Amino acid sequence: MSIPMLRLAKWGLISKRCFSNTTTCESGKTVNLFSAINQALDIALDTDPRSYIFGEDVSFGGVFRCTSGLADRYGKHRVFNTPLCEQGIVGFGIGLAAMICITDRETAQLQKSSLQIISFPLLIRHESLWSQIVNEAAKFRYRSGNQFNCGGLTIRSPYGAVGHGGHYHSQSPESFFCHVPGLKVVIPRSPQQAKGLLLSSIRDPNPVIFFEPKWLYRLAVEEVPEHDYMLPLSEAEVIRQGNDITLVGWGAQLALMEKACDDAEKAGISCELIDLKTLIPWDKETVEASVRKTGKLLVSHEAPVTGGFGAEISASIAERCFSRLEAPVARICGLDTPFPLVFEPFYMPTKNKILDAIKATVNY
Amino acid sequence: MQYREPGVLLWRGFTLQEFANQCFGNKADYGKGRQMPIHYGSNKLNYFTVSSTIATQLPHAVGAAYSLKMDKRDACTVTYFGDGGTSEGDFHAALNFAAVMEAPVIFLCRNNGWAISTPISEQFRSDGVVVKGQAYGIRSIRVDGNDTLAVYNAVRAAREMAINEHRPILIEALTYRVGHHSTSDDSTKYRSVDEIEHWRMTRDPVDRFRKWVVNSGLWSNEDESELRSDVRKKILHAIQVAEKLEKPPLADLFTDVYDRLPENLCEQERLVRDTIKKHPQDYPSDVPV
Numbered sequence: 102m103s104i105p106m107l108r109l110a111k112w113g114l115i116s117k118r119c120f121s122n123t124t125t126c127e128s129g130k131t132v133n134l135f136s137a138i139n140q141a142l143d144i145a146l147d148t149d150p151r152s153y154i155f156g157e158d159v160s161f162g163g164v165f166r167c168t169s170g171l172a173d174r175y176g177k178h179r180v181f182n183t184p185l186c187e188q189g190i191v192g193f194g195i196g197l198a199a200m201i202c203i204t205d206r207e208t209a210q211l212q213k214s215s216l217q218i219i220s221f222p223l224l225i226r227h228e229s230l231w232s233q234i235v236n237e238a239a240k241f242r243y244r245s246g247n248q249f250n251c252g253g254l255t256i257r258s259p260y261g262a263v264g265h266g267g268h269y270h271s272q273s274p275e276s277f278f279c280h281v282p283g284l285k286v287v288i289p290r291s292p293q294q295a296k297g298l299l300l301s302s303i304r305d306p307n308p309v310i311f312f313e314p315k316w317l318y319r320l321a322v323e324e325v326p327e328h329d330y331m332l333p334l335s336e337a338e339v340i341r342q343g344n345d346i347t348l349v350g351w352g353a354q355l356a357l358m359e360k361a362c363d364d365a366e367k368a369g370i371s372c373e374l375i376d377l378k379t380l381i382p383w384d385k386e387t388v389e390a391s392v393r394k395t396g397k398l399l400v401s402h403e404a405p406v407t408g409g410f411g412a413e414i415s416a417s418i419a420e421r422c423f424s425r426l427e428a429p430v431a432r433i434c435g436l437d438t439p440f441p442l443v444f445e446p447f448y449m450p451t452k453n454k455i456l457d458a459i460k461a462t463v464n465y
Numbered sequence: 466m467q468y469r470e471p472g473v474l475l476w477r478g479f480t481l482q483e484f485a486n487q488c489f490g491n492k493a494d495y496g497k498g499r500q501m502p503i504h505y506g507s508n509k510l511n512y513f514t515v516s517s518t519i520a521t522q523l524p525h526a527v528g529a530a531y532s533l534k535m536d537k538r539d540a541c542t543v544t545y546f547g548d549g550g551t552s553e554g555d556f557h558a559a560l561n562f563a564a565v566m567e568a569p570v571i572f573l574c575r576n577n578g579w580a581i582s583t584p585i586s587e588q589f590r591s592d593g594v595v596v597k598g599q600a601y602g603i604r605s606i607r608v609d610g611n612d613t614l615a616v617y618n619a620v621r622a623a624r625e626m627a628i629n630e631h632r633p634i635l636i637e638a639l640t641y642r643v644g645h646h647s648t649s650d651d652s653t654k655y656r657s658v659d660e661i662e663h664w665r666m667t668r669d670p671v672d673r674f675r676k677w678v679v680n681s682g683l684w685s686n687e688d689e690s691e692l693r694s695d696v697r698k699k700i701l702h703a704i705q706v707a708e709k710l711e712k713p714p715l716a717d718l719f720t721d722v723y724d725r726l727p728e729n730l731c732e733q734e735r736l737v738r739d740t741i742k743k744h745p746q747d748y749p750s751d752v753p754v
Contacts, residue, residue, distance in 0.1 A: 178535060182560060183562065183565070183566075184558075184561050186554075186557075186558045186561065186562070186564055188554055188555055189498070189522065189524050189527075189555070189558030189559065189561065189562045190556050192521065192523070192524020192525055192527070192528065192555060192558060192559065193524050193525075193527050193528040193531070193562050193566075195525050195528060196525030196526060196527060196528025196529040196531075196532070196542075197528035197529065197532050199513060199528075199529065200528075200533070202508060202527050203511055204532075204536065232518055232520060232521055232555070233555070235524070236516060236518045236521060237516065237518070237521050241514075241723045242721045242722075242724070243722055243724075244496060244499055244500050244504070244506075244514050244516060245495070245513075246494070246495045246496045246497040246499065246514075246717075246721065247721045248495055248496075248504075248506055248508040248514060249506065249513055249514060250724070252724060283722050283723065285723075306724040307723045307724055326495060334725065342704065371587035376699045382727035382728065382729055385728070385729075386728075444629070459538075
């Protein structure tokens with residue numbers, strides 16, 4: 102299965118809603134996703150002397166090369182390997198991040214929050230992590246009545262299909278974390294998006310889980326500005342205008358959806374495609390406005406369909422746009438099986454599954 | 466922080482009124498009435514807010530200690546847990562991280578023999594907790610937890626080593642839980658009254674320390690009864706004041722999930738307020754709307 106990465110390139114310039122100092126998009130080099138992430142991490146370490154990156158195999162550059170060169174540039178005290186223990190990594194990060202609440206008070210200064218970037222080169226897949234993320238990081242601010250927070254924490258993890266990953270290296274666990282108030286979940290679709298969204302996630306005063314589409318690390322290539330820019334969280338983006346049906350997705354899935362939109366167009370169907378980017382808190386308004394225009398909605402993600410975030414989007418849009426909907430909301434997602442190896446092509450929400458659903462929904 | 470250490474807070478200056486406010490979840494509770502009683506926290510006193518989960522605070526203490534070390538502070542962190550907590554993954558993660566990161570942190574284990582109804586023989590087969598510290602390459606101290614002065618000196622020595630040598634220290638304080646685990650626990654269901662009475666009558670650390678201070682001429686029975694009645698009055702007063710204070714406002718249900726209210730929470734707050742208007746009898750009258 103191949104994903105047409107040139108499509109990503111045409112999404113081109115940074116969103117106009119960009120809130121950083123990037124009003125003009127200076128031309129950058131053409132880089133892949135892991136290099137864009139590396140640039141973002143480099144900028145984060147450079148702009149805040151209290152930022153740290155740690156995790157499994159971070160120091161030599163990471164399995165996916167996202168942290169290449171950073172330990173040499175910023176020292177082993179700020180970019181370092183940890184023992185192979187996910188609950189320890191996140192717990193350590195929470196304590197490190199929360200100390201800013203005490204040092205801020207002592208110095209009576211309003212510093213930017215201390216940034217911790219945790220890297221899981223493989224995948225969040227250890228249930229032992231659960232308590233540290235769900236019971237600790239997510240509730241740290243709320244349970245202390247805002248006396249403490251660990252908002253500096255950003256947890257990076259690859260996610261998703263990669264063609265040969267089997268059960269444990271291909272999962273899409275985003276909806277688990279979307280059910281935890283206090284966390285933010287962000288997933289980029291391309292190198293340029295990844296850099297801007299990662300910098301926003303790192304600087305956001307809340308703990309963020311940043312899922313990086315594993316499939317795109319090397320495959321996705323586009324022009325990325327070299328300077329420091331941020332893309333807003335909780336703002337979806339209409340990346341393709343259309344009138345007949347709204348498609349919502351995130352991360353690597355968007356490339357397939359884009360291809361399905363192209364094919365639908367040849368069949369005379371005009372699709373509007375939305376990149377949600379932040380899953381919680383998510384931008385209902387942009388999706389609602391689009392569905393009010395098109396009257397139809399299709400959501401697609403790799404994670405299993407039952408209880409996936411597509412269910413939340415379907416329910417919310419049904420609540421808000423019931424009288425405007427002209428067809429049932431379509432969900433083209435992964436199957437309710439563990440992620441399979443040999444059967445991956447059958448499991449996946451492929452372009453033709455999406456295309457068929459577009460046609461069925463439009464002709465309902 | 467775990468929820469067994471109000472003594473640390475008291476020592477640092479948390480007032481009886483502050484304790485009572487948290488226990489009653491009134492509007493003066495720093496935690497805004499969101500957590501069960503005895504889940505204290507104080508930014509002013511460098512005391513991270515308690516959560517109910519077991520041993521999750523241990524890796525935090527290591528991260529916080531690393532921060533102190535990086536900032537070149539003349540300080541260390543201290544974190545507390547029981548014998549049961551040493552079976553949690555977070556305990557092992559924290560000790561291993563602390564050793565590898567050379568973090569100035571004191572792990573203080575209160576080994577009182579019981580995790581609710583589970584005795585240590587059903588918790589581990591090692592020679593207590595102290596050997597686990599050694600296995601992780603951490604200098605570890607076992608101390609008689611019922612000997613106040615011994616504990617004081619062990620912690621003092623641990624603090625000096627942690628700060629001056631940038632290293633973690635584990636202390637295992639051996640003691641016994643004379644009381645029930647909580648108000649919903651009756652521990653005579655799983656251990657003998659004789660066992661409890663033995664520890665209460667012959668090994669009580671408070672009695673032991675009292676004897677020492679009385680024999681040293683620093684304390685008398687009169688001082689004690691005066692202190693007891695004085696503290697009792699102050700506690701009762703604090704409770705009465707806390708009880709009368711109104712609850713935190715409804716808005717506090719929604720704030721602090723994130724640094725700012727996201728749209729979904731604004732919407733849910735509007736819905737809750739509408740429902741309260743329609744069905745005021747369903748809601749407690751002491752929470753200001």
